[in-house]
Amino acid sequence: MTATVAATGTATAARVVDAVKLYGTGDTEVRALDGVSVDFPAGRFTAIMGPSGSGKSTLMHCAAGLDTLTAGAAYIGDTELGTLDDRRLTLLRRRRIGFVFQAFNLLPTLTVAENITLPMDLAGERPDRARLDALIDTVGLRDRLHHRPSELSGGQQQRVAVARAFAGGPEVVFADEPTGNLDSRSGQEVLRLLGRTVRQTGRTVVMVTHDPVAAAHADEVVFLADGRLVDRMPDPTAERVLDRLKAFDPAPDTRGTR
Numbered sequence: 387m388t389a390t391v392a393a394t395g396t397a398t399a400a401r402v403v404d405a406v407k408l409y410g411t412g413d414t415e416v417r418a419l420d421g422v423s424v425d426f427p428a429g430r431f432t433a434i435m436g437p438s439g440s441g442k443s444t445l446m447h448c449a450a451g452l453d454t455l456t457a458g459a460a461y462i463g464d465t466e467l468g469t470l471d472d473r474r475l476t477l478l479r480r481r482r483i484g485f486v487f488q489a490f491n492l493l494p495t496l497t498v499a500e501n502i503t504l505p506m507d508l509a510g511e512r513p514d515r516a517r518l519d520a521l522i523d524t525v526g527l528r529d530r531l532h533h534r535p536s537e538l539s540g541g542q543q544q545r546v547a548v549a550r551a552f553a554g555g556p557e558v559v560f561a562d563e564p565t566g567n568l569d570s571r572s573g574q575e576v577l578r579l580l581g582r583t584v585r586q587t588g589r590t591v592v593m594v595t596h597d598p599v600a601a602a603h604a605d606e607v608v609f610l611a612d613g614r615l616v617d618r619m620p621d622p623t624a625e626r627v628l629d630r631l632k633a634f635d636p637a638p639d640t641r642g643t644r
């Protein structure tokens with residue numbers, strides 16, 4: 387049996403083992419991931435941080451089956467993504483993973499309600515009404531269900547994207563800079579929402595961010611530098627995360643802290 391129990395004794399929702407990702411060849415070769423092994427525990431909110439170019443997005447994309455590793459293995463639960471053909475990988479992404487992107491990625495012609503259920507509609511699955519109902523209350527969108535995305539603020543649109551990501555009951559939700567396009571107040575709301583959803587539903591969130599304040603909402607931060615896993619920090623605070631980042635980079639990116 388594949389080991390899905392991390393050192394902490396917690397089940398693992400997603401993980402990569404000895405992950406290597408090369409882009410380009412010869413003189414232009416870039417080693418975006420250089421032997422990363424990391425697990426993302428089930429029922430927890432994990433943030434991935436590190437300097438620009440350290441491999442955060444690459445790690446997330448490979449862990450979520452949006453990109454393939456050059457060497458090593460990526461797992462969702464016990465399923466090794468490298469063993470799946472394109473069709474199975476697409477199905478796995480649809481059924482077992484949710485995504486939240488910086489740019490919201492809502493369909494403008496659909497209502498909020500239709501956007502939320504779109505992944506299930508595409509997969510030919512019937513939404514679990516009770517779960518959907520609870521989720522709509524959690525994200526606070528009940529009075530906006532029949533609006534179009536253009537009638538919502540950025541923060542509200544990202545809350546729709548969060549509801550969409552969780553609607554099918556995925557094993558893990560991957561969020562790529564989910565607050566990157568939001569003002570700090572809306573960003574805080576979305577982060578609190580992610581944290582609350584993890585605690586209330588026992589789902590798993592893995593979030594890439596450059597913002598120490600955002601990372602402080604997670605249960606744990608994993609740090610990458612030069613394509614390697616260099617540290618993990620449980621129960622992070624923004625100050626401790628910023629201090630840790632300063633150790634990598636004399637001029638850390640503090641966009642999110644001002």
Ligand SMILES: Nc1ncnc2c1ncn2[C@@H]1O[C@H](COP(=O)(O)OP(=O)(O)OP(=O)(O)O)[C@@H](O)[C@H]1O
Nearest residue numbers: 409410416418437438439440441442443444445596
């Ligand atoms: N498609 C690609 N082709 C070539 N090189 C790439 C590609 N994608 C990423 N890279 C390189 O791989 C390295 C890691 O990139 P990645 O985007 O994963 O870093 P990151 O930590 O997410 O950076 P940032 O915080 O700036 O978004 C970088 O050197 C980057 O230039």
